[in-house]
Amino acid sequence: MGSLFLEGLVLQASLIFALGAQNLFVLEAGLQRRHHLTVSFVCFFCDFIMIMLGVAGAATLFAKFPEFKIGIGILGVSFLFTYGVSKIFAKPETAPEASSKIIETSLKRSIILAATFSILNPHAYLDAFILIGGFSTKYDSLNDRLILGSGAAFYSGLWFVLLSSFSSKMKPFLNQPVRMQKVMAIAGLALVILSGKLGMDVVNWIKMEFHHELAVSILQYPMPPGNMFTSILF
16 A cells, blocks of 8 residues: 555656646745645645546546547647736736735635646646556556555645745745746746647647548548449459
């Protein structure tokens, strides 16, 4: 049991280190100290659900319904590009949010954004469903696969908490609005670049699906009977 949990933990550790949109948003929340622990929990919860679904066999969704992955990808491109551009051209904040209403709205916004960054990320589905879920298929027992998934999900939560907590320690060095604006602009540029990369992936997925459907239609096209070829040749 312990070895399965550790195996899942190491597997997720090898996947989550990549600089993705979700990690960038957690980093941003920590730098601004805006509900960064709540953001970490929301991202962990979304990852937990996807990983558990993946080890339970949800990878068949991608195999049977490739349109699902393409649709998530298109929405993800639009969201990442829009959010990234808004960060690039955002004005420096000169006054703290004082009213409880604004703080409450900011909390809601942080939760919604954290969920959106997690859900509208087709690569997260590929990691959870295909890589982790596919890796877990070497174990016949569902209980074993769930233990492995628990290890992967545990590391995901640990990573987000450490990332947001570490970045929050950088707040004193970025307490000037202009400095924070520059950091956010760099993060926004990274998100725009990621949206372009994701867009190219989506285009490739669409091409693959088109070629697959074309090949299937050719194979299913009714062929003339053999005696027709005989009459033509002879």
